[in-house]
Amino acid sequence: MSPTNIFAPASTPAESIFGLSILVLVTVAAIFVVVFGLLAYVVVRFRRRHHDRSEPPQIYGSTQVELAWTVIPVLIVVALFLASARVIASVENARRPPGALEVIVTGHQYWWEYRYPDLKITTANELHVPLSDPARPTPTFLTLLSADTDHSFWVPRLGGKTDLIPNHPNSMWIDPHEKGVFLGQCAQYCGTQHAKMLLRVYVDSPAEFDRWVSMQQQLPPGGASPLGQRVFESTACVNCHTVSGTPANGKFGPDLTHLMTRETIASGAAANTHEMLRLWIKNPDAIKPGSKMPAMGLSDPDLDAVTAYLETLR
């Protein structure tokens, strides 16, 4: 089944929306059946018989009938409105419990930056959150910011989408009840590579999450690839990228400190394999034409060296 199906919720906001949607769809389907039934009946029953040129009785209106089909829709509207208001309040005004995890999400053209302020972790493109037990919820609260244009965070199975708008911080929350990888993508047109600004949310068991956190908090082992590191640090790479514990502290592009712990690169546009990584560094436009990373014009030996260096960043 589709991994991005809104009717397969795995987190409370998505479940609330799903419940409401059943009510709405049933109501709407009932209205459709009634009105379409009327239309079909009318079209068949009141066809003009062949060569009948006489005019039917001219009816100009009926107050009772007009009243009936005004009052009933009003009642339906009120019911749907009240149901919606409840879900809106429960999702938007949810209070943050003390055990909640906070992540600051910053949208960029065309990648996602994740900062865990309490855990002092910065990563990119693949979001790790802990599984939430409905009995003792440990939700994740996301603060949504943007560094450039408008974006939107949409992982259908975990919740509705909320936009990331510069100078307009937003917030949303999820409390996934299932382990696994949840997919989504940017849902507000943000420029050329909007289509490849993909989302991967990894829901880990509490133990797995703690392991991931401590790994992210450590510095990567240094000195394993000195040639590549020198090329990396002397080329413009450091203007955009950060590798903790080294002079590289650029903020324009994703944090690469633990690049090898990610399954994909280029915000999901390619698998994190040797070939793809090398191709990405050599010519980003080959994978994601219009992305903001320029081709650095490295020679082949330099390219191999940098790729080898990046592959030491676990």
Add this chain to the structure above:
Amino acid sequence: MSTTAITLSDVAARPLTLRFHEWVTTVDHKRLGILYVVYALIFLLVGGVEATIMRVQLVRPHNNFVSPQAFNRMFTMHGTTMIFFVAMPLVFGFANYLVPLMIGTRDMAFPRLNAFSFWMTALGGLFLYFSFLGGDGLYGAGSAPDVGWFAYAPLTAKTFSVGHSTDFWTLSLLSSGIGSIGTAINIIATILCMRCPGMTLGKMPLLVWLNLVMAGLVILAVSPLSAAQIMLVIDRYLGGHFFDTQAGGSAVIWMHFFWIFGHPEVYVLVLPAFAFASEIIPVFSRKAIFGYPVMVVATIAIGFIGMSVWAHHMFTIGMSAGANTFFVLSTMAIAVPTGIKIFNWLATMWGGKIRFATPMLFCIAFLFQFLIAGLTGVTLAVAPLDWQLGNSYYVVAHFHYVIVGGILFTAFGAFYYWFPKASGKMLSEELGKLHFWLFLIGFHLTFDFMHVPGILGMPRRIYTYEPGRGWDIWNLLVSVGVVFQAAGVLIFAFNLVWSYFRGKGAGKDPWDAWTLEWSASSPPPAYNYAIIPTVRSRRPLWDLKHPEDPDWRYE
């Protein structure tokens, strides 16, 4: 004086240059109406090509038919073209042609303003398409605009949209906006001041009422767009900060300004569609429209409520629960008068003697499709559902259901209905029915199935998509539907041209209809009516044809 009639062959054919000059300098509402409509049809084909390009690109995941940049230009141009240079000119063209005829007068209130408005709209189209050539600017990064038809800030700022493509978008809409406001002023002044004797506001055909409210909406809604665009130009060229988020400006305020225009705009487009249905359905059911006063009140209600729903396009931007809840309520409220209209059309057909000529086929399909479109609209009005479905292909399916399934279908019906009046010839019924069925099949293939990818998580405005999300088969089906729609539209275009030259003669009143325009010859003379008529009821020709049972006894 000779007593033999002067035939056409006696009169020397006027040279082409003279005829061309007459058309270019005309201030006659009928000719301007035809100019608007022909202009719209040309851009319908262009917009259709843009849509086809997109659907070919999306027929399978990771396709390579066009580059991402080209695709992004396609959806921007497709949307902008279809709304501003197809739908609006269609609406204004029909209004121009029909309103004076239906209220028994000789022309619009301000004929020269009318011509000026048309040419400003036409200029807008030229600006937009010139962008393919001129958009490059000094940085070589332009070409056609690629910011989406609603051009959200700050994507439109100089930093993110280099070159002049966005400026051509702005310029084009400022120009056509002037044209729209001019036409709206004309429509209102004409309807309020120039109705024939006896035609009180309560005796005007519903088409006239609907166009009156539409014009009021244009005046209130297009101006905010113009204001926002002036602000955008100030930002881009004078260093202004209206939408400059780095200087404390707001991207959200652009959204508010745009949608204060954008939502009433769709009512501007749909009210004339209701107008066509309200004229065609009674004639082909052989009954007066059911509930005329209620239809008028519902129209005015839609106009008012329509100005208060705009932020339902902004449910995902992080407004407070209170604000979101308000807009849920106002959006759902508008479903009530709209539903009332559907019921009234059904009640008009109830007890009638329905003739399934091509105009009626299109209107019956309209009823079916508009019902569905309205219901998917209700699902989107539920803000939490919109948090999932907003900005996805479900929304794209919904609004195409309204605009194509609702507005374009009734517009086609209107063509078949009034073409005989404007040209004196009938459109071919056989080709008409072929057009109808092909287009119906294509429309449903494309837009029914398009709801599914939205439900399965596919956002809009993406030039390609990932395999393995369950979207592939649906996109394929959606793309296949394009073939049928294209076939239908091409047959229609052929029908128009062929019937103009070879169609059966229509006479004054081929449909046995009841409003004033059917008392004029086909086509009407330049002055419309030699003697301005006096009316006593809403269906003056019914009164003439049924002197024993006139409407004014019952109204």
Add this chain to the structure above:
Amino acid sequence: MWCLIAAESAIFTIFLVAYIFYIGKSQAGPQPVNVLHAPIFYTFCLLASSLTIHLAVRRIAAGEVAAFGRWWLATILLGGTFLFGTAREWKHLISVDGLTISTNLFGTTYYSLVGLHAFHVTMGLVALTIVATFYFAGRLGREHSERLEVLSMYWHFVDGVWVVVFTVVYVIGV
């Protein structure tokens, strides 16, 4: 003309909303309270011009073309004085206070709003001047009074807008 006024009101409303929304939000640069000085005299001139145009239209409706001419020219003079005042104010703001349209949010919204109004005043003055030339050519008569009344509606609208703009910019926003 009412429709045109409605459309123009909608445009001004949007600029007013933007101005009001951004009050107090400028991050740097001159602030309204420091640099704005309410142009009372010039406002008085503009509002007086509404009176003079009204009188002019009354005169020509009564057939007194010469009297019309005097009041009409007075209107143009008063309107022109208002524009002169705006120009003076802007010159001071730009060269002394350092406030331009690109300085900050206040600059952007102030110049846009007041500028949009000044543009409408200018267009009005152009129309009034064209009428004045007809007057000097001796071509105006009582039969034109209805059209001149419609034109005067535009002028009253422009003055009405100024009342709102003045209140928002120089009273509320300071």
